[in-house]
Amino acid sequence: MEYYLHLEIINSRGEVVLHSRRAFSWISSSVEAKFIGIVWAVESIGSHQMEKVIFASEIVGAVKRPRAWPSFRAYGSEIREALRRCTDWEMSAVSIVANKGAFLIAKSVTSEQKVQSYVASGAPNWLRDMIEEERCAP
Template identity: 50%
Template sequence: MNGKGWTAPESGRVKCNIGISWSKATCMAGLGWIVRNSEGQTLLHSRRAFNGVSSLLEARRLGLIWSAESMISHRFQKVSFELEDHELVGSVNRPKAWPALKGYGEKLRGVRIMLQIGW
């Protein structure tokens, strides 16, 4: 996110914004996503909880994979994702710069290929 609020995707694409909340005390994560078109109209949204989540990074990974799989289920194409996690985005776009996240990056790249999306 750029700190200036929501920005529209380019024409012909949709944007999926992902929100994540995680509790260390309960190992619970609350996740949500919203899809909007280039005019800013909400097309679809969803939320869910995951238990047994050991870290904020794991919650973010789950959120990104769950939202990407949801885009596949709902047959969205040309999806841009937005979330506040430069490590996960870096693990996909520049894997050599993020060797500690190699496993995360490989899983996410697999989902990315299925969607043929922009990150």
Template identity: 45%
Template sequence: MDEAEFWLMAQKNDEMKEKEEHEAVVVVKKSWSVPPRGWMKGNIGVDWNKAQAKSGAAWVVRDERGKVRFHSRRAFFNIRSLEEAKFQALIWSLESFHFHHLNRIIIAIDDSTLSNVVLRPRAWPNFKYQHAEIMKRLEKIEWWRILREDRSTNRGSFIIAQSVLKGGYKQSYVAMGAPFWLRELFENEERLSSVGVET
């Protein structure tokens, strides 16, 4: 082999290496994150069925270690849109958080509109009613933050909300800890979230 052939072979080798590296890009999966010390985090999940005009809602409250303290589920009827389902779920969740004396809570919902309506009401003038109703409930909670959290990091509450429609559960309830049928999911998220938590 002469020098030119070695050079061509080296170029092909570099191209193949570059292609392999490009294809091996790791997709980082988002995971649930714990609230700061002294805070709770309330994840809100919503599922809606257009044909039945019905929605299921759930909230899950976890502490700074990721441990589930409470969870709740509820059915809503005559719900005409996903936006209305999310609004009703948020109102119900805020009332529940107040009732359970959760006065330092991060509210996480898979909806950017509602969190923006709260944080930037002037930019959302068509949502004055929703803003007023949400703020009426938030004023009863001493310390709060609201944020949009992707469904992939909000899985537990979404699955509980789905159980209303898929399982036909119309009975509302509040319970301590995680639901037994999702205990493994929540324990795994708790373990994963504790890796980056300061003690």
């Protein structure tokens, strides 16, 4: 099965500095895709030499509390190993509802056949208004 993962890098003012989408065809489940996505995000942050990063994901517990997630121990270990390359990082939980921009970009892959992997600066043009509204919301 093929999965498409999305990465947004947002600065302290809530502005999208960089976004990326990548296709993976060898992933067997959505849970595995989420873990591979975190590793990919950590590696991407390292290659862009960014510091003081907060990684937001639905599966943060596997990294922060591995004993509570025994089925995902190997994934958590792989993520923690990748995080050793980051100097200043934090992980926080986020739901799909709270991360609407990333969800819409991932959804565009299937609904609009946008299947190419890419890295681009700023936010996608078609999402700029929505991202700005989210950034300014209380």
